[in-house]
Amino acid sequence: MKEQKKIAVVGAGLVGTLLAIYLKRAGHTVHVFDRSKDIRTVEFSGRSINLVMSDRGWKALEKLGLDTEIKKIGIPVYKRAIHLEDSSLNFQNYGKEDQAIFSLSRGILNRKMVDLAEAEGVQFFFESKIWDITLSTATLHEGLTERGEWHDLDYDIVFGADGAFSRIRHRMQRQSMFNYSQEFLKLGYKELHIPANPDGSHKIDPNSLHIWPRGEFMLMALANTNGSFTCTLFMPHEGENSFEQLKDKATLEAFFAKYFPDTKEVIPNLVEDFFRNPTSYLVTMKCYPWTYKDKVALIGDACHAIVPFYGHGMNAGFEDITILAEMMEKYGNDWETVFEQYQLSRKPNADAIAELSYRNFMEMSSKTADDKFHLQKKIEKWFSEKHPDKWVPLYSRVTFSHQPYAEALAEGEKQNAIMQEILSIDKIEEIWETEPIEHRILDLLAK
Known part of the structure; x- marks a missing residue:
């Protein structure tokens, strides 16, 4: 008979919420902690890249019967639409005629996943700052500030699903024989926006991933269900044709007129969006081991953050959960073996998708043209x-x-x-x- 465990998941992002549903369905008590406000109550920040769900992500959702519900908030994308500098357009199908990835707004999907997890009986604790963990006892340390008073939260098992700069991993890094690396790209990204037409329709083809490849930099756009597109401008932080060069309205408009002339009519709020939204960074993070005995495990970006150019950050994280669930079914109450087999299976594959994601920037920004x-x-x-x-x-x-x-x-x-x-x-x-x-x-x- 499976033992019921009291489990904490640190991080209420996509991977953390889906993991919480799996654990709750397996019969455990599940608490999710996140230092941010409840995402269902806040405006989106203007630093998002639309997500694409592919077969690996759908597999994790299908096992719980949640795939149909999520497809309602997504748009199928069958091909790339390549916008060349002369404003001509080329198309490249992703797979066979009926094969599609799905464009999803990160914020809308995250809100939906929290709703679904709560409906399962998962308890969420937002604006709860976890600063540290005692690995040997799976005890979380929570407090208002990093240097203020903390109080202890005792659990049987803790999962760190708290992203590329994970607090749980930070404690694990202080062990002997823990390997860790992070590498920032010289590229950053900024969110822009194509609004819907007055009648709510899309200004450009919603079933394509739109790419404006320009070598060292590129623009891309994915459709939303409300008729808009989330656009992402990827550029070096410094040097020629970089974010540091685009410091005023005139320079920005001249740059877009030169390199992205066909966007003038579809991005009417270019200047406002560009100077309002932050410039964000891109990092690849690798580490090992991902687990500590039968007490603590890292999952998703907390153990393998990757750059977004293959669209597989979420899909890889969801596949972590698929493999973890398989190990839970196979090894039952032997959590130490569950964790060991999970990390042995996933580590080489996480490294591989990190490499594929890095290479795909070159394909998208240069080779597609x-x-x-x-x-x-x-x-x-x-x-x-x-x-x-x-x-x-x-x-x-x-x-x-x-x-x-x-x-x-x-x-x-x-x-x-x-x-x-x-x-x-x-x-x-x-x-x-x-x-x-x-x-x-x-x-x-x-x-």
Whole structure:
């Protein structure tokens, strides 16, 4: 018989709330602590990047029967819409014709997840500042200020779901043999906004991820259900074509007129949004181990924060929960083994999606505007349709399957090496859709 545990989840974000539902359904008492105000009562901050839900995230929701409810607040996205500097438009399907990722507002989804968790009987404690933890006893230390008086909160198990700058991980870092690294990109991001038309419709295609690739920087936009789009401008913090250069209205408007001319009519509040919303940072964080005995475990961004260019931060965190739940079912009350197997399974895959996410910025910002890259995607699509058992494109492996990220990365590297050899063939632009090319790819796959 499974023992009922008193469990604390620190962090009321997407991963923390979904984890709390899983734990509550497993029969445990679950308390969720978050230092912020209840997200259902606050205005969004203007520092969000829209989320995309793919198969890994849906799997975690489907197991609880929550997927239908979440799809109601999302928009299916079937392709990339590439906006070139001459204002022409190219489209690239993500997968097969019916395969889509879903665009979701982070704030709206987080509000929904808190509602769903409360309906399950999870208790939330907002504006509750957890400053530290005693690992050996799973005791949380809460107080109004970091240097003021604290009081103890005793639990059987604590999960740290408190993000890239986790307080729970901070305590774990002080142990011997704990490895930790963080790397900030030179890029930052700023949220912008495309409003709906007066009738509530979208100004541009809502079923595409819109990308304006410009090499060192790019703009992207994802649709919301209210007819608007959340836009994100990614740029270096310093140097030429950077946030530090865009200091006044005239410079900003001239920059957008030069590099994003087709946005003039659809982003009417450019200046207001740009100077009101903060410039945010992008960080990759890795650590190990993720657990302490049978008492404490990290999950989601608290143990593997990644940059957003594959759209898999949330999906990877939700997959953590899927694997954790599998280990809970397999090992029952043996929480030390549950935690050990969970981290052994997830660590290499978390490292792989971090690498894939970093690489995908180069694809989105530069390669999507490159003719060779477009040809590569055409050849891959053509060949994979002829031989679906022999070639599944990397993006489909990551986004439309449950293949471990580490395996997808390894297969993707093999496929890319093959494609570079194919692209080097003389006059490949003219002969790519022919039997000799098909046989050459088959030969390279057989090596």
